[in-house]
Amino acid sequence: MPTTLTPGRPRDAARDTAILQAAGDLLAEVGYDAMSMDAVAARAGVSKATIYRRWPGKADLVLATIRARDFFAEEVPDTGDLRGDLLALFDQARRRLEESSFDHLAGVLAALRRAPDLARPVREQLLGLWSARVHTLVERAADRGEVRRPDGAALELLAQIGPSLVAVQVLLEDEPLDAAFFERLVDCVLLPSLRSR
Amino acid sequence: MPTTLTPGRPRDAARDTAILQAAGDLLAEVGYDAMSMDAVAARAGVSKATIYRRWPGKADLVLATIRARDFFAEEVPDTGDLRGDLLALFDQARRRLEESSFDHLAGVLAALRRAPDLARPVREQLLGLWSARVHTLVERAADRGEVRRPDGAALELLAQIGPSLVAVQVLLEDEPLDAAFFERLVDCVLLPSLRSR
């Protein structure tokens, strides 16, 4: 009983996914500027009007690709101790970034300045979800007595360190974001901070 | 006796500053994409050819605005203890950002993805100089016996935390980068990390 509340031909959901797939791939392959809407339409097998009917502009389309490529599909890890949990969490993120390519994230970041009102969705979609996961891990560790329960502001700050470093690294393409990098981050920064006081 | 090695009319230095001023302002006001070269030329009271004679392209011009707005003009602070030094350092940076406006930095960050070859100059110009200052402070503190002398990789990581947080905040326009933010960063993250082990 597929009831349609609105009259007229309904939008084809398959087109949404085709467009988002094409846009995300092109974004990762050629970058934000070189990704033309015509190219997206052509690769998705779709007309430009169909894209613009869904998103007001290029930046919005790019933003929508994050939602599509759900970075946080997996479960929050539970290895028994905080260090293992944090390392596992970073490892999840690193693998997902490698799958959908760092370039995609870089494209998203580049699109941000164009449309400042896109900042909030990114914040909630990426930073917010990440932060919630870190909170979960730390709460659990506090329950186990591993660390003192930190106050909210400090924990929030702590949670943003990882993503921020990743974002800047991605933008500057400095050194590879390998396991050693995250290990150092956990051992030299996050754990000392949580254990102090 | 204005000696010129090359024949012909010498370049007018006043134009350089006018262009850099106009470009920097526009960058801060409307962002990287909406900053057109024609607009820069018009605001600077200069022709486009005069700009392109000095810089190969838009990204390079944007980069030049960083050097012009010298973020690290002041001395490395020396308050006697590490906490004071760090807070003073962050305070310097915060004030300079407020002067030349956060938006300018945001424009620079957005420009990064368009011109990947700008990543290195930015790294060296901004992150590198900042990192050197942090190194100086920490070395000095280690000399005083305040903290253990950390290994290079860990210190480098530590030095990048501040700028990365700032960059992401600027891009996402989340919460204000006030003194309390930096104080929390120093007390909850940096100092615990440096004091551990």
Added chain:
Amino acid sequence: MPTTLTPGRPRDAARDTAILQAAGDLLAEVGYDAMSMDAVAARAGVSKATIYRRWPGKADLVLATIRARDFFAEEVPDTGDLRGDLLALFDQARRRLEESSFDHLAGVLAALRRAPDLARPVREQLLGLWSARVHTLVERAADRGEVRRPDGAALELLAQIGPSLVAVQVLLEDEPLDAAFFERLVDCVLLPSLRSR
């Protein structure tokens, strides 16, 4: 007992008239190009599909507006002499043009080049009917001995002069097509031609 030979809901005749009215008006108001099918549908309170079920395309719809605004509804005049008949005929045409607006005719003419297959219908519908009326008048005058019976080609040529002048005047919007214009046409061109030889 509304007998319908075909099954299903019968077409609503009221829609035909509404569409033709809307199309004719829009054609006169904004011209052929600016008359969009969506606008016709909207003004007629009808969906686009309803239009395209009746006519294959825009040009055909425009053509249909001619038939709807029947230019030759009235009787062939009979005043007793050729000059009076011709003037009366032109006067009929002029009044009908003023009713349904010259702009409508202009729209039709403009549509001709887009759809070359419309040329024949227009020729038969407009020029042909007009020519037949002129033939009637002249035959009648020849029967009365007023003029010599001209050969077919010459008469056909003569019959086209009036409509052609009108068409070009409409396209170029030069001088008004008033009674004096047609009187001059009859007295200085048509009658001398018919009376010669």
Added chain:
Amino acid sequence: MPTTLTPGRPRDAARDTAILQAAGDLLAEVGYDAMSMDAVAARAGVSKATIYRRWPGKADLVLATIRARDFFAEEVPDTGDLRGDLLALFDQARRRLEESSFDHLAGVLAALRRAPDLARPVREQLLGLWSARVHTLVERAADRGEVRRPDGAALELLAQIGPSLVAVQVLLEDEPLDAAFFERLVDCVLLPSLRSR
């Protein structure tokens, strides 16, 4: 001494001709609607901006092609008697139309309704010049005593008959505009009219 009154790089006249040539050819080949500005630009070896810098839109460009294809380059004929002059004049026109193709004229006519303010240039450029030539011939014949000197309005009307018939024939693509057609026009219509009274 090529003095430039306006500053900046002067427009390249060669581009004007290339564009007009390409536009005129395309207009004749594919018609008004199928003539896309991109195609014109491509064939002229020119960028679209260069076209739009010169003409505000498509219709204006089409109109400009008439000026370029000067229909009235030749001398007014002088054969000694009016009939010969008129036939020669029509023959000139017919040959020029065949050279630059009837389709071109058809395209121009089709463009007229789009931009009503283009009607005046067409009137002056085409009808006006033609009318002046007819006036010349008839005045000359009147000087010779061949015909009575007709009043202005009647002569103007007479002069428009030819072009109007041609225009409508071109629009309707009825019968070929051959020499016999014009001969009949001269002998059965124009000369009787001029000789009467």
Added chain:
DNA sequence: TCATAAGCGAGACGGTACGTCGTGTCTTACG
């Protein structure tokens, strides 16, 4: 003193992407 070489303003130019619009077809659900 004057020629040369470069700087400079103005703006034309090629290329390319943008976002909009119009036509004619289609796909829903409802009458």
Added chain:
DNA sequence: CGTAAGACACGACGTACCGTCTCGCTTATGA
């Protein structure tokens, strides 16, 4: 089957921007 509503492919439109170029003029130096 007719109809309303509107999605859809295709393709042209006119605009904007980038980076290059071509003018004529200006400004220094070197012969």
